[in-house]
Amino acid sequence: MSTEHPRLDEEEVLYAFSVEPRHDRATLEHYLNQYPEHALALVDCSIELMMDASHSGDEVQVSSDQVVDQAWRQFQAAMASAQGTAAVNNPFAQLQPTAFKSMARRLDVSNLFLIRVRERAIDAATVPRRFVQQLAAELGATADAVSAYLRSPPTMASSLSFRSNVKPEVTAQIPFDQAVETSQLTPAQKEALQALRD
């Protein structure tokens, strides 16, 4: 541990602290002295590290392919966005999973329905304009930008410089009405969506 004090943000300080070989009182005090602006974060991290040691022997072999697939899609979208190679900007690209679910709640639709919208599994020509406007407002985008995204082909990786070695599957598009009927929506939600028809 040295005594210099470059400006690190909270995340960097926590990482540096976490990989220290010892997490005793002396190490904590050193970091608290060096980074008093991150004192509470360091205290929380020191406690999590102390408690994590009691989990170190745990064996959990359960994992979800769905979670991994979702993470891979997020990576592909973020890379496409970073490299500027996406033909049409994906307004969902930077949406965190938690924010995605919150948005589904605010739009009063099921997660499945919103996933179908995001994956362009719904024929854009059948999506009511008023729903596009509501979606655009939630995404902080213009209705035209969202329409352009929904109209673009539902291929996942065709425009990316980085390609999977697994052939991407193109989702067959269904009409808006069919999506409403088959997306685990409540009768009230279905009625509200049907009422948005142009």
Add this chain to the structure above:
Amino acid sequence: MPAALKRKEKDGTPYRRPPAIQAWIEKLEVVDRASRLPQFDGASRKHPGYVPTEVVIHFFRQAWIDGEQGQFEQIFRVLLKRVEQSLRSTIWNSRIGSATDIRDEIISRFVVLVTKDCTSQADLLDFYEIHFDQAMVALRTSVLRKFKTIAGDVTTVSLGSQEPDGPEVSPEVEVALEAFLSGDPQKIDDPAFRSVFFAAIDRLPQGQKQVIGLLLQGVPIDAKEKNVMTIARILQCDERTVRNRRDRACQALKAILEKEAEL
């Protein structure tokens, strides 16, 4: 010989991988890619052939640098499975959010780190090549703090009074606390007790958890010497407030542990 890490310590010296990790990487560097990949997947952590995640991350980053796209995706999937598994034993439902939401957020933040690494915007994955589990704790801490900021401090244990800094409790409680925290140091070394004890601490309101956590790390509540780091100074509150939080935490912990003992 694997490439050195890019991240530097405060004095400018590059971070180094632990010798055991370095040795694993050197051992697997000479293995052809097709034979190496199956070694990353499937084995139990306790199996002698289990490849540490730090090593998996090294070859994951190397696959990106080498343009080995198929390898990259396959290792990505192995890595994300390990990330998710590491969270399943440490994140549970609480009032700050469901375990699923918190896990999703942590995984999403990890993917952002990977993206930044691939686009050379940041080198934080270096920390995961040094000590994966501990770097995950740092990430988890950061995300939990964010959730707590949104939800506010929460109490998951009935304490009678919910006033965090109310009047002091009786001296008997203090005596019991001292006995509890320092009277039987060997008990805290018992893995079964420690697991239950830490789970109970995790259910405390944040202020009480911080006090107990710091006490367990040997930080004094208060001191006359101005150069001594104390809990009161770290948390920037009055010494009486610290004692109150400690006493209330003690009451809550005792209640939880007594209940556990009955089961």
